[in-house]
Amino acid sequence: xxxxxxxxxxxxxxxxxxxxxxxxxxxxxxxxxxxxxxxxxxxxxxxxxxxxxxxxxxxxxxxxxxxxxxxxxxxxxxxxxxxxxxxxxxxxxxxxxxxxxxxxxxxxxxxxxxxxxxxxxxxx
Amino acid sequence: xxxxxxxxxxxxxxxxxxxxxxxxxxxxxxxxxxxxxxxxxxxxxxxxxxxxxxxxxxxxxxxxxxxxxxxxxxxxxxxxxxxxxxxxxxxxxxxxxxxxxxxxxxxxxxxxxxxxxxxxxxxxxxxxxxxxxxxxxxxxxxxxxxxxxxxxx
Numbered sequence: 001x002x003x004x005x006x007x008x009x010x011x012x013x014x015x016x017x018x019x020x021x022x023x024x025x026x027x028x029x030x031x032x033x034x035x036x037x038x039x040x041x042x043x044x045x046x047x048x049x050x051x052x053x054x055x056x057x058x059x060x061x062x063x064x065x066x067x068x069x070x071x072x073x074x075x076x077x078x079x080x081x082x083x084x085x086x087x088x089x090x091x092x093x094x095x096x097x098x099x100x101x102x103x104x105x106x107x108x109x110x111x112x113x114x115x116x117x118x119x120x121x122x123x124x
Numbered sequence: 125x126x127x128x129x130x131x132x133x134x135x136x137x138x139x140x141x142x143x144x145x146x147x148x149x150x151x152x153x154x155x156x157x158x159x160x161x162x163x164x165x166x167x168x169x170x171x172x173x174x175x176x177x178x179x180x181x182x183x184x185x186x187x188x189x190x191x192x193x194x195x196x197x198x199x200x201x202x203x204x205x206x207x208x209x210x211x212x213x214x215x216x217x218x219x220x221x222x223x224x225x226x227x228x229x230x231x232x233x234x235x236x237x238x239x240x241x242x243x244x245x246x247x248x249x250x251x252x253x254x255x256x257x258x259x260x261x262x263x264x265x266x267x268x269x270x271x272x273x274x275x276x277x
Contacts, residue, residue, distance in 0.1 A: 021215070038251065050266045115244070
């Protein structure tokens with residue numbers, strides 16, 4: 001049991017780290033800005049899940065694959081595919097439903113913390 | 125003597141120039157790797173806690189894990205900690221979902237002076253907006269393609 005958990009953490013660390021390293025490679029060797037990298041990684045997650053590949057990475061590495069932004073893309077595509085098996089309405093709303101918690105959390109926490117805290121960038 | 129000294133100086137400077145960007149880039153890759161890996165391990169810890177502590181599973185489990193990670197990312201951005209992590213780790217802090225939260229809170233705080241509607245609420249989506257637009261648009265595309273594909277084949 002302990003060994004299994006250790007092995008899972010190792011997989012999470014390696015896969016999550018590798019995805020971030022790919023992003024850093026783009027930052028170092030191309031002139032793509034951080035915002036565009038996020039969009040490309042998201043679309044990569046959607047595309048990989050649309051052809052059914054990202055599921056293997058999620059089964060293998062757990063949070064190492066779901067915490068990076070491509071995991072958000074995976075969630076969107078997975079919801080849409082599951083919905084498509086039910087009907088057209090679910091096919092259209094499935095992705096947004098699956099991502100609803102992430103988007104809602106970002107809006108609610110984002111707005112609350114922006115109200116509470118002041119920007120530090122000008123003080124530095 | 126003086127010229128040779130200048131020459132060695134010049135050689136040394138050239139040497140430094142040829143070496144330093146590479147090591148700097150290699151260092152940035154290592155930093156992105158371990159910080160990104162550790163953030164994912166924190167996510168895995170919450171996965172275990174919710175799975176064995178509250179008995180959640182499937183979509184519910186992963187949704188609550190991303191909610192907690194977004195909460196932490198937003199809180200650390202508000203406290204000014206996440207920007208320091210970002211300076212150190214680069215891609216390691218941008219790509220995890222906490223970086224998504226950071227990209228929401230950071231401009232929202234910065235543009236608070238322009239008001240709560242056109243400042244905070246509007247500028248929240250400078251970076252996150254495109255992600256949501258492309259994410260939802262591509263998921264609808266995937267859904268419709270699967271819907272058609274499943275009924276034809």
